[in-house]
Amino acid sequence: MKKIKIAVATIATGVLALTGCGSTSGGSDSGDGETININAFSVMEAANEPVIEDFQGTDAGADTTFETSYGASGDQSRGVADGNAASVVHYSLETDVTRLVDAGLVAEDWKDNATNGIATSSVVVFVVRKGNPEGIEGWDDLIEPGVEIITPNPGSSGSARWNILAAWAHIVGAGGTEDDAKGFLTSLLGNTIALPGSGREATTAFTDGSGDVLLSYENEAILAKQSGADIDYVVPDDTLLIENPAAATTDAGEAGQAFLEFLTSPEAQADYAQSGFRPVVDGVEIEDVEGANDPADPFPAPGTLYTIDDTFNGWAEAADKFFGDGEEGNPLGIITELQQSTGKVGDE
């Protein structure tokens, strides 16, 4: 009998606790405050925390509550296209927002703002072993025989595509032909020892001891150093600007729109800078960024900075031209084709 009473009490407590939770979240919903539903790529999870806090300190964000969802950029975007609730989306590349435009969830004119729809940016860098024992300074050092490269899989990871395009830009941007660039990428892919599923997995494989160079993003390198990884990183003299777009969906209320605007405010950009992202607007006061090569000057300007719009005519064109999978009438992308041919060379 006593046991039953205990069991009943436990269940009752559990139910009360659950309904308690339900009513708190429900309560915040029904008040003046709007719930902003953020759907973003993985790295934003930590980076967004101070931004959300600062936003809630402003007049527009005073009573808002946040629900967040983070994961691989492509998966997140496909989820929203298939009905996952989101009011503000923030992805690692433009094609993931374009998917939502096609689905009618994001307005066609989402890029019509001061930053062209971009909320955070970074550059492609080389992560190397402490002290850079291989002496890797530029792109041409990567194709030296015996250099082992790790880069995330451009097939399955959207954001990995920035790295490959940066290598392409290194040749074509300097006046090389497409054939030169293909030759360069063939050597680069030939030196690649692993193509892990995502940027973070590639970092894990590298910090675990595999490879000589990791192609990565500056923010990822800074984050890895912040978390104590024993690595260095090199910003090559010519590299590609990584631009992560953000947009409000048709579900966003006033507060959602305000939050989207807040993302590109100097205050939020200063927060993002602490997570290793380069500001997308001028006039941001950046404090020392721990983990950067030089914390006082965390974001040195590379000699040449290529952009997806200028060098590749935008993502819409680049995605198919370089990474098309050749299925269902899609074109066979240059990189896909190169991967297939380098794979075969390695096979023989």
Added chain:
Amino acid sequence: MSSALSGATIDAARPAPPEGRRPRRARRTTPRNTLGRGAGLGLGIAMVWFSILVLLPLSAVVAAAAEGGWGNYLDVLRNDQTWAAVTLTVGQAALVTVINIVVGTVIAWVLVRDRFWGKSLLDVIIDVPFALPTIVAGLVLLSLYGPNSPMGVHWAFTPNAVTLALAFVTLPFIVRTVQPVLEELETDVEEAAASLGAGRLTIFRRILLPSLTPAIAAGAALSFARAISEYGSLVLLSGNKPFETEVVSVRVLTFIENGSNASAAALASIMLFVALVVIVALDLVQRRVARRW
């Protein structure tokens, strides 16, 4: 899994026909419809649940694949990179299943028949590969067999890494299907056979093997099916290099990333078909061996 187990146990317990008479086909001794009200309800729940959870999604996959037309199946397989991924995945899954059949049975045997210190602990730990998130498994295997391998085994980013990861995640299947059958198996029969002059090999072949085969086959089917669909533990450890270590699930993800959902579904349903063929083949083998008392 428990249904496979109970099936196996029943098979094992079924008395062999007396010596000297030709084995007859088992006659159906029960009437066709034995469903009482309660049993009918049970069957109803089982079918509804099964349909919602299994049949519906499976037909959705096939329907999505069919959107691209039958030609799409051919096109998908005609891609060299995809074909390489399919052969690698099926080959490695088969290899790992064969390894599991031997090692899993041995482990089950040791766990049931032998007494040693730490046995109950081992018995519990066997299930850990089930519980561990596969990405963590990949991480652990990478630090053990990567460039900093404490054992000096550098298997990361090679096809061996695929074997290793698949063997890790599929180990429990055969152990857990064979173990209960072995526990039910009376040693009396073996002793009787031995006293009648049967050698160890004969006892194994004529007494143990027929009883264990259904369980081994059930475990092997699970192990194979799990292996051809594995993603998490491989994505970090194998390096995903086209033509070398790229498995089917990574190919599928590449298709999805490019919006080729019909191709992804086509490839997935091809793998479903492969799994089905293997499961049916294992079932046939099992029936054969079990009949050969």
